Amino acid sequence: MISDLYLDGPVPHADRVEQQVQRIASRWRAAPSIAVVPTAEDLPVDAPDDARGLFMDGRVWVVADQPAHAIARTVAHEAVAHHGLREHLGPAWAELMSAMNDGARGNCEHLVDLRHEVRYAYGDDLHPAELADEMAAGIVERGVNLRNGQFEPENPLRKRATAALAHFQREWLYRHVPAGYDEIEGHLLAAQRYLQRGRASALGRWLHRWYPRAMHKPMGASIPPRDLAESARWLKAERDKDFSSAAGSLVLGVLIMLASICSFGWYLLSRFF
Numbered sequence: 001m002i003s004d005l006y007l008d009g010p011v012p013h014a015d016r017v018e019q020q021v022q023r024i025a026s027r028w029r030a031a032p033s034i035a036v037v038p039t040a041e042d043l044p045v046d047a048p049d050d051a052r053g054l055f056m057d058g059r060v061w062v063v064a065d066q067p068a069h070a071i072a073r074t075v076a077h078e079a080v081a082h083h084g085l086r087e088h089l090g091p092a093w094a095e096l097m098s099a100m101n102d103g104a105r106g107n108c109e110h111l112v113d114l115r116h117e118v119r120y121a122y123g124d125d126l127h128p129a130e131l132a133d134e135m136a137a138g139i140v141e142r143g144v145n146l147r148n149g150q151f152e153p154e155n156p157l158r159k160r161a162t163a164a165l166a167h168f169q170r171e172w173l174y175r176h177v178p179a180g181y182d183e184i185e186g187h188l189l190a191a192q193r194y195l196q197r198g199r200a201s202a203l204g205r206w207l208h209r210w211y212p213r214a215m216h217k218p219m220g221a222s223i224p225p226r227d228l229a230e231s232a233r234w235l236k237a238e239r240d241k242d243f244s245s246a247a248g249s250l251v252l253g254v255l256i257m258l259a260s261i262c263s264f265g266w267y268l269l270s271r272f273f
Helices: 014-025 068-105 109-122 128-142 156-171 181-197 202-215 228-239 243-272
Strands: 033-037 051-056 059-063
Touching (some): 033 068, 051 068, 059 068, 068 109, 068 128, 068 156, 068 181
Parallel strands (some): 033 059
């Protein structure tokens, strides 16, 4: 939900708000369902009088009773940050929220200041994931082009690359790294790209599901460990393998590794660029 006590200016008619919202959403092939309601009282949940929008159950609501210049920010807040970021990241969304909180507790001054602003607006009893979610929404509001309603930060290519690298470290190398401001903007750009182009290809989704399973090889609790004699026999058998067989396995392993690297690179490019 988004609310702001300090916005002022002329309030447009509900029909004009509907037209503005539809004009923004027309650029998005995978836009969520967006409904315009007259006032905050018409939202599907109890909301403060100054509420400007709501995201719930995959749907977006925009309150018409707000200044005209706030409409684009409200749509981006709800559709790009709350909806698009979840769709773009899938299960990795929770990991990014955790990394954002780590970044806000670290040396990223922009995130530290933004966390204070969110707590001032929403209170101190937000869940950490909700806090980070609203921080991301605050970032997307700051970068919205009010003429077309799209998120357009500076240096988008560098920020997409930063987000892709951090995503690779967390999701493929299992390294938890704190998120920085540039990375979050890169993820928001990718979230908007998801809205514009729709879901990634079936191959990309398969790779994202396959890699964690392939890298995780649990040892059954009922399997006893090898004793020294068995380990010695296993090592001797390995040494006695035919050289050509070993060379063939090596070549096959290298080819599989190169194919995996190319596939992962294509996956990241298709998701972030």
